[in-house]
Amino acid sequence: MRQLQSAGRTLVMGIVNVTPDSFSDGGDFLSAEAAIARGRQLLAEGADLIDVGGESTRPGAARVPVQEELRRVLPVIAELVAAGAAVSIDTTRAEVAKASVAAGAELVNDVSGGLADPAMLDVVAELGVGYVAMHWRGHSDVMQQLTHYDDVVRDVAAELAQRRDAALAAGIAPDRLVLDPGLGFAKTPDANWTLLARLEELAALGQPLLIGASRKRFLGELLDGREPRQRDDASVALTALCAERGVWGVRTHTVRAHADAVAVVARLAQERRGGVQ
Ligand code: PMM
Numbered sequence: 090m091r092q093l094q095s096a097g098r099t100l101v102m103g104i105v106n107v108t109p110d111s112f113s114d115g116g117d118f119l120s121a122e123a124a125i126a127r128g129r130q131l132l133a134e135g136a137d138l139i140d141v142g143g144e145s146t147r148p149g150a151a152r153v154p155v156q157e158e159l160r161r162v163l164p165v166i167a168e169l170v171a172a173g174a175a176v177s178i179d180t181t182r183a184e185v186a187k188a189s190v191a192a193g194a195e196l197v198n199d200v201s202g203g204l205a206d207p208a209m210l211d212v213v214a215e216l217g218v219g220y221v222a223m224h225w226r227g228h229s230d231v232m233q234q235l236t237h238y239d240d241v242v243r244d245v246a247a248e249l250a251q252r253r254d255a256a257l258a259a260g261i262a263p264d265r266l267v268l269d270p271g272l273g274f275a276k277t278p279d280a281n282w283t284l285l286a287r288l289e290e291l292a293a294l295g296q297p298l299l300i301g302a303s304r305k306r307f308l309g310e311l312l313d314g315r316e317p318r319q320r321d322d323a324s325v326a327l328t329a330l331c332a333e334r335g336v337w338g339v340r341t342h343t344v345r346a347h348a349d350a351v352a353v354v355a356r357l358a359q360e361r362r363g364g365v366q
Pocket of ligand 1: 104106111112113114142145146147179198199200221223269271272299300301302340
């Protein structure tokens with residue numbers, strides 16, 4: 090995947106949820122036309138990748154039939170690829186991953202890290218595309234009952250290490266594998282902060298990191314119950330801090346402010362290395 094080679098800065102992955110029920114934008118981009126327009130807008134704002142998803146992972150969400158997931162995402166992927174976007178497919182299903190790559194996607198973003206579909210890792214290895222393995226303990230209907238950890242960072246790192254090893258054993262190339270702690274997935278609000286405070290322990294797993302903090306509930310709790318769309322400034326603050334820590338990518342609902350924050354961090358990093366040559 091071209092984007093997995095380092096751009097020398099954190100990448101911004103813009104979200105297009107083609108779903109009726111995602112927590113912050115559900116229903117906004119359910120028609121293919123609206124989703125494509127949103128993707129084009131995010132691309133124009135500087136997104137490095139567009140992450141297209143057809144199944145909500147909101148806590149409590151029910152599964153979507155595979156045919157419906159395919160119907161939602163495939164036309165959107167094809168159009169955005171034609172518009173020049175690098176597209177990732179947010180799915181836990183191997184069948185959807187395969188069809189999406191055939192439509193032009195070059196990265197599979199699997200919130201289950203290969204646990205939801207036993208065929209996923211082999212299919213991704215065979216396709217030869219990039220793969221994001223997120224930390225996951227169970228589907229959305231049960232994940233909020235799975236929030237016990239002895240030490241959240243140690244436990245998430247150990248569980249992610251297992252997913253890394255399974256992905257590599259399946260034949261996914263190490264330079265195509267990204268890990269993600271899965272903020273908000275089987276995590277209490279405090280657990281998300283603990284993970285963000287100790288990112289270096291996750292970086293020690295040896296793979297690039299993707300962080301999805303955008304508009305999540307733990308930000309709403311910090312901000313006295315602010316609604317998802319009112320959490321964008323806090324999301325940008327986290328993007329700057331994560332970029333400063335050297336994460337590979339951030340997954341965000343809006344793009345321009347995040348891309349600006351990344352540019353600021355990259356410029357400062359350049360200055361620390363000795364300035365513009
Ligand atoms: N979060 C959501 C969906 N997909 N994928 C990755 N890799 N990391 C995340 O944190 C993540 C994800 C939930 O957010 P959304 O419903 O607004 O897309």
